[in-house]
Structures are given as structure tokens and as C-alpha cells.
Amino acid sequence: MSTPAGPAQETRLRDLRAGSAPVAIVARIVTAERREVVRKSDGGRRPVLSGLVSDGTATVRFTWWDPPKEDVDRGSVLRASPVEVREFRGAIELTLGWRTKAAPASPSELPELTDEERRPRPLADLKTRQEGFVILARIAQISEKAVTVGADRRIVFEGILEDANDDLAFTAWTDFRLRVGETVRIGGGYVGTFRGLRRLTLDERAQVDRVDAKLVPPSTRSMERVPLGRLAEGSGSERTRIIGRVVGLQPPSGLVARCPSCHRRTDAGACRVHGMVTPEPDLSARAVIDDGTGTLSANLDRAIIERLTGRTLDDYRRLLAARADASAVEAELADSLFGRRLELEGPVRRDEYGLSMDPREVHEQELDLTVAAKALRQRASRGAGS
Ligand SMILES: [Zn+2]
Secondary structure, rough: OOOOOOOOOEEEEHHOOOOOOOOEEEEEEEEEEEEEEEOOOOOOEEEEEEEEOOOOEEEEEEEEEEEOOOOOOOOOOOEEEEEEEEEEOEEEEEEEEEOOOOOOOOOHHHHOOOOHHHHHOHHHOOOOEOOOEEEEEEEEEEEEEEEEEEEEEEEEEEEEEEOOOEEEEEEEEEOOOOOOOOEEEEEEEEEEOOOEEEEEEEEEOOOEEEEEEHHHOOOOOOEEEEHHHHHHOOOOOOOOOEEEEEEEEEEEEEEEOOOOOOOOEOOOEEOOOOOOOEEEEEEEEEEEOOOOOEEEEEOOHHHHHHHHHOOOOHHHHHHHHHHHOHHHHHHHHHHOOOEEEEEEEEOOOEOOOEEEEEEEEEEEOOOOOOHHHHHHHHHHHHHHHO
């Protein structure tokens, strides 16, 4: 490592270049995680703090070797120099080492933003790991959900924002009292990912202000139906609407057992996280949907299954008790769902297993009598053959 001549130059994160001389930065800690790395030479443990910093012009990953012992709080602003700049997997990274001096700084020392940088950004422009942007959007959906964080039970608010050309899922850890249809200006958010899709996180540092509805033109794309064949080529989106027919069920479908704390499926009474628990029964179905251009597996939850089949969880539990056959519930679900034409809306993701969706809404399309008749005939012939 060469020693630079003179003091390190203060550089905005957006202007960092890999391989440049070490720089001085002023930036806010977005995320920070402390861990220990085992030295190969002597097996000793070396502490390292890594995460993301942002100065409003860009957000970059950092690694801080031998960081201070006291906690470095998320949201605090630091001045650090000299800091090495390198590139890793195509992205700029900062390294703070033993020569780096870091000290708290005031938010007023952060770089002055240009008008261009302060301008609200279209949702379509936002990329994972971004921070320091302002957006104007409309609340398209919002619901609250209880989650377990460590030993705490917390309420989070999950929803979808939309602007003229895109939408973006968000999770708010603070109650901003958002309502569907409101138009808001949001600053101080952070874009992460959830199941392969972008998701905006809003914590207590976020600023949410109501703005005039005229500032957010209505969405032009929200309810367009997408053929599955097209989804298989591109990436999924947060609010995809598809219409197709149920052509089969995949396991796990039927009665499932879940951990009462985290709702993960249990295995012989054990939760992967909470150990032995008293599981709660639930209904689940992985329905294979075919729209003629491709297939997708849709994870139908208890509320959707109960509405589509007209039978409750208790009905299915009684059925299982009466038949004493573990596959009875799955067979019954397959019989009542097979051939039905459904309209589904929700986030679609694409991975090595193909397309899948956790639909937020499912509606039955018109009942197609020829298909219903065919399904009945198949059921009758299966019954006759057994
Ligand atoms: Zn659990």
C-alpha cells in the first residue's frame, strides 16, 4: 500500500473511483454489523465492522478493521480519513484500517446536495442499497402486521407505494398513520430486498409528509394483466396481476403445522428457530396456475383457501380425523381447486424453480362449464378405477 502525498482529499461518495489515492469522507452509517474474522496466520480473532454508509450522493459498502469498541450507531455521521477505495464485484467499497482516523461529525458537514440530487426520484429509478433520495408517491396498499424481533413483539406497517410508472413495497417500523390513497413525500428511506424484489424500509429517521395529490400523477400501469410467458423472461414485480387455471397442486398442500411464535412450518413439533413448540394447525396450498403461456406456483393461504373452497380449517381437520389418511386433505383441496380460473395479484419472483407468487388477492373468474364438466368426468373416472 503506497502512502499518499499530502492529506487525503475530501470526496463525495458519488465521486469515488476505485484505485484512487485514499480519501477523506463524511457520511452517515446506514447499516453496521460487527463480527470477528479468524486470522489464518495465528488463529487470532480480529474484529471487523461492515455495512453501508451514505452521504446523500451515494450509498457504499464499508469494511472497518479493528473498529472502536463502543457501538457505532446507525444514523450517526462520521468523518474518516484516510480511507482506501477499491472495487469489489463491480461496486465501490471503502476500507478503514489502522491508519484511519474516524470521529463523529455533524450532519451539517455532509456534502451540500445539488438541486438535481434533491429532486424527487421516480420509483422506477431506485435501486437496491440506495439511500439519501426523496420520492413522491401514493399509498396503494397498507396493512399492519405483528412481527417477532428477538424477544419483542412489534407492529410493522407493510404496503405498496405507486407513482405514474412503477410501484415499490415498503415496510415502516414507525406508525406514520398512512392511509390508502394519500400522497406523500418521503425522505430518509433505504432500499433493501425481500425475496428478490426491492423493498423500501422506513424507520424513525424517515420523514413522511402529506403532499397535494396533483404532485403524484395516477398510476398508468397498475392493473395490467401479465402473461406468464413474459414473466418467465423478465423479472417479477410487486403487483403483478395474472389470470390462469389451477392445473395441479404441489406439496406442501393441505393441513400444515406452524410455530405459534414465528409461523414457520414445524417438523415433528420442532421449529427451526424456537425448538420444540405446540404447533398450530393451518391450511396451505401450492397451486400450479397455467395461463396458456406458462405456469406459476401460487402459495394460497388459509383465508384464500377457505373462501375459494367454502370449507374452514376445522372442516378439513374433521375430514382428516374421519379418513385417518394424511393425503385426504390434499386430495380434497385438489378436487375443489382443479380447473378453476383465478385472477391473482401479488409479488411474483423468479428463481431456479420457476415463477412463484404469494398472492395478496385472489378472485375467481367466471366458472367455465366445459372445464368443470371435464374435471367432474376425471374425478368420476378416478373414482371408478380405484
Ligand atoms: Zn418458531
